[in-house]
Amino acid sequence: MSISTPSRIRRADPALIGIIAIALLARLVASRVLDGDLLSRTWEYEEVALNLLNGRGFVGVLNGSQYWTLVHPLYPALCAAVYSLVGHSSLAAMQVVQAAAVVPAAWFAFRLGSEWGGRVAGLLAAAGVTLHPALLLFSLRRHALWLDAVFFLMLLWATWRTSVPPRLTRSLTLGALFGIGLLSRATTAVFMIAACGWLIWQWRQPLRDSLRHAALICGAAMLLASPWLIRNALVLHRPAGFISPTSYALWIGNNPAATGGALTDDGRPMILTAPGLLAQLKGRPELEQQEIYRAAALRFIAENPGTSAVNYFRKLRAFLFWSAQTGAMYPAPFRVAYQAFYLLLLACAAAGAIRLIRHGHARAVVLCGCFVLSVGLVQSVFFVEGRHRWEVESALVVLAACGIASTLRDVASQGTSRRFASALPRTSSSTRSRTALERGSYPACVAAGHSALRDRTRSVP
Helix, strand or coil, X not given: CCXXXXXXXXXXXXXXXXXXXXXHHHHHHHHHHCCHHHHXXXXXXXXXXXXXXXXXXXXXXXXXEEECCCCCCHHHHHHHHHHHHHCCCCHHHHXXXXXXXXXXXXXXXXXXXXXXXXXXXXXXXXXXXHCCHHHHHHCCCECCHHHHHHHHHHHHHHHHHCCCCCCHHHHHHHHHHHHHHHCCCCCHHHHHHHHHHHHHHHHCCCHHHHHHHHHHHHHHHHHHHHHHHHHHHHHHCCCCCCCCCHHHXXXXXXXXXCCCCCECCCCCXXXXXXXXXXXXXXXXXXXXXXXXXXXXXXXXXXXXXXXXXXXXXXXXXXXXXXCCCCCCCCCHHHHHHHHHHXXXXXXXXXXXXXXXXXXXXXXXXXXXXXHHHHHHHHHCCCCCCHHHHHCCCHHHHHHHHHHHHHHHHHHHHHHHHHHHHHHCXXXXXXXXXXXXXXXXXXXXXXXXXXXXXXXXXXXXX
């Protein structure tokens, strides 16, 4: 297994085009076969997009109050733009737009897989990402998850490509990409910090130079995201970050009835377990509601440090695997099928990571670890659902593709060696050749082959 240079990667691989076509066909079939209620469900993005379209501004409703920073801006803005073109809210139009993201998703997965494990690994990675069951489902719904996953994959690839000696343009470009990502998901900042640490390790430049380029990346990202932050501060008359419901998310994962997810053990929304808190929220504006949530969450953590620590690791386990609430909103067969798929994915990803490390490419595994764990460690402070891992699960898919491709090469190599060995003449030297071929040692094969050739030459009259 070797890490390829970009020049070795075919830019228009027919097999990659075939995978993209299959992924698009799979979405078309799924949109016709899956239950309409499963696909037509909407989230806060739809409400905000319709308000934008109708001239009411970037606003939604939570707990009966008007919120100006309810969700990240990128996806609702995209929905509003699409709706303005077709003239109305349209699930089919968004499905078409989101299906177009199959092309960059396949491309970035192919590039990463090819550079880490060869062409076959690249093709397997492209197929794995574009046909991932959860990502395929969300690409047919009006939710930001699929586009977030594609963007995270692009950031993973861009970080990998920036690991060559740093340049001003590369650092600024990577920072700009992170800045756009922040407008879709604030947890992008967590991976950005981890990526900068990984890059400093890879650049092997004087620390001052490396820190300067890391600062350029972070600075460019924040500069690009700053208009949204300034808008929020002006609307709410004080700094509010990317979205204000962060405190609500903190309370969901840190309260007396917390399960680690957004639902209770019996499947109810978490807020229904605290009628007293709900009464306090009634009629209060956005920031006051969030202050109540934050105070309640911090009070619970301070009064129950042991329970909070246990809950944190439960949430981290749920991020890495699943919880009792995973799949609660889906038919039971969906949950069982996904769990089987994910366990297989984990096994193949572990095999791929081990093979990359054995072949001296631990840096690729470390980058994937930073990619997945940085998000998981921070998300576990709040609450965890399967979708939080799905955003970054593409890294595991690429590792799994490298593991499968390497195994296929080993099997093919052993089969070829045995066929060559069986075709050699049965002389003492050819026996040595066969033994060398079966062991798969190239230098031994060459030496044994020369020996067999000399013996056969001597036997000619």
